[in-house]
Amino acid sequence: MSRSLPLNVNLTAERPTFVSHLECGLTGERYEADALHGLSNAGRPLLVRYDLAGVAAAIDRAEMAARPRDLWRWREVLPVRRAENIISLGEADTPVIALDKVAGAAGASAGTLLVKDEGRLPTGSFKARGLVMAISMAKELGVTSIAMPTNGNAGAAAAAYATQAGIEAIIFCPDDTPEINVREIAAQGARVYRVNGLIDDCGKLVREGAAANGWFDLSTLKEPYRIEGKKTMGLELAEQFGWELPDVIFYPTGGGTGLIGMWKAFAELQAIGWIACKLPRMVAVQAEGCAPMVRAWEAGERHAARWEDAATIAAGIRVPQAVGDFLILDAVRESNGRAMAVSDAAIQQAVDDAARSDGLLLCPEGGATLAAWRQARAEGWVKDGETALLFNCATGLKYPLPDASQTLDRHAAIDFTRL
Numbered sequence: 001m002s003r004s005l006p007l008n009v010n011l012t013a014e015r016p017t018f019v020s021h022l023e024c025g026l027t028g029e030r031y032e033a034d035a036l037h038g039l040s041n042a043g044r045p046l047l048v049r050y051d052l053a054g055v056a057a058a059i060d061r062a063e064m065a066a067r068p069r070d071l072w073r074w075r076e077v078l079p080v081r082r083a084e085n086i087i088s089l090g091e092a093d094t095p096v097i098a099l100d101k102v103a104g105a106a107g108a109s110a111g112t113l114l115v116k117d118e119g120r121l122p123t124g125s126f127k128a129r130g131l132v133m134a135i136s137m138a139k140e141l142g143v144t145s146i147a148m149p150t151n152g153n154a155g156a157a158a159a160a161y162a163t164q165a166g167i168e169a170i171i172f173c174p175d176d177t178p179e180i181n182v183r184e185i186a187a188q189g190a191r192v193y194r195v196n197g198l199i200d201d202c203g204k205l206v207r208e209g210a211a212a213n214g215w216f217d218l219s220t221l222k223e224p225y226r227i228e229g230k231k232t233m234g235l236e237l238a239e240q241f242g243w244e245l246p247d248v249i250f251y252p253t254g255g256g257t258g259l260i261g262m263w264k265a266f267a268e269l270q271a272i273g274w275i276a277c278k279l280p281r282m283v284a285v286q287a288e289g290c291a292p293m294v295r296a297w298e299a300g301e302r303h304a305a306r307w308e309d310a311a312t313i314a315a316g317i318r319v320p321q322a323v324g325d326f327l328i329l330d331a332v333r334e335s336n337g338r339a340m341a342v343s344d345a346a347i348q349q350a351v352d353d354a355a356r357s358d359g360l361l362l363c364p365e366g367g368a369t370l371a372a373w374r375q376a377r378a379e380g381w382v383k384d385g386e387t388a389l390l391f392n393c394a395t396g397l398k399y400p401l402p403d404a405s406q407t408l409d410r411h412a413a414i415d416f417t418r419l
């Protein structure tokens with residue numbers, strides 16, 4: 001038995017999962033489970049469906065919550081059928097941290113501005129949640145090589161889990177992807193290529209390479225299981241909030257897997273009967289230099305056109321076009337949420353402020369959610385006393401930090417009164 005397997009996995013048992021079938025997120029067309037699928041015939045994401053009455057009869061929420069604190073405790077509402085296909089680098093629960101000083105500076109009460117810090121996950125980002133599931137399922141379904149486009153973090157998680165699963169990984173990233181990401185992908189055993197284009201240009205190479213070489217295309221939402229892994233953010237949040245939920249969730253939106261996944265999680269929790277609370281307003285946060293969802297939301301459209309010349313310091317949300325656009329926009333609308341764009345300057349300011357006043361180093365994408373909260377609060381859209389939850393999706397340490405140090409010559413006289 002691998003020592004990295006989570007404690008709650010019984011390797012000898014056929015694990016119960018309650019997957020019934022898959023269906024096209026756009027047309028509802030049914031597909032059988034336990035077969036390898038990419039997009040639906042309509043070219044749209046497939047969603048995994050479960051026998052939720054069966055889940056309700058099989059286990060109660062207290063029993064689930066009493067299991068070891070990692071993502072695999074949700075196994076009845078996850079797709080993997082056989083324990084031997086589970087891979088893991090230790091996907092522990094992530095903490096929820098209050099930014100009380102930043103909140104106070106905006107006139108908000110302590111405990112109302114919270115951050116779910118996903119930077120604590122394996123490979124330093126919440127991409128681990130999606131990729132541990134997608135690659136466990138790829139293994140279960142007999143895949144031997146995967147390819148994906150990435151802005152960095154997804155590639156790193158894919159590389160790590162594919163290596164653990166013994167699956168070959170070929171990764172394509174824009175040539176200006178943060179250096180640490182490009183290097184960690186290679187360090188974790190994948191072949192990585194820098195491409196002179198954006199993530200959707202890389203996606204095109206994956207499609208062509210998949211056709212030519214038989215790679216399985218693991219692009220965001222182009223296979224059904226990453227969203228199931230990301231869904232655990234919603235399950236975990238509900239449990240962390242005592243089976244209630246915050247009033248508003250701010251999510252930095254690229255491909256939107258996490259936002260869609262959480263919205264799906266809330267619907268499943270309601271159907272199982274584990275939550276009865278009001279659902280959060282979902283806010284899709286984008287950067288002003290790449291805001292296709294914001295433009296579509298403002299225009300009242302269900303699909304979003306490609307954003308040309310996308311540019312932002314928040315690499316993880318530099319996604320000009322998303323195949324799950326309608327799922328993002330549906331969730332935002334159904335929840336009475338909104339889509340918001342923030343400037344790179346506001347993102348940088350938010351990162352600096354959270355680190356300097358509350359000691360939490362956000363990644364730029366996390367900073368974008370704080371910038372959006374500030375704006376929404378200033379507009380009165382987030383009201384006094386409302387609890388807002390921000391997503392910090394990766395550790396701030398993955399990004400280059402400014403050097404604010406000074407040098408000292410230990411051989412010279414030092415005037416300590418000036419230090």
Ligand SMILES: *Cc1c(COP(=O)(O)O)cnc(C)c1O
Pocket residue numbers: 125127153154220252253254255256257258259316317363365366393394
């Ligand atoms: C991938 C990523 C996002 C966007 O997540 P999606 O679910 O694809 O929208 C945001 N922030 C970081 C740090 C990321 O790596």
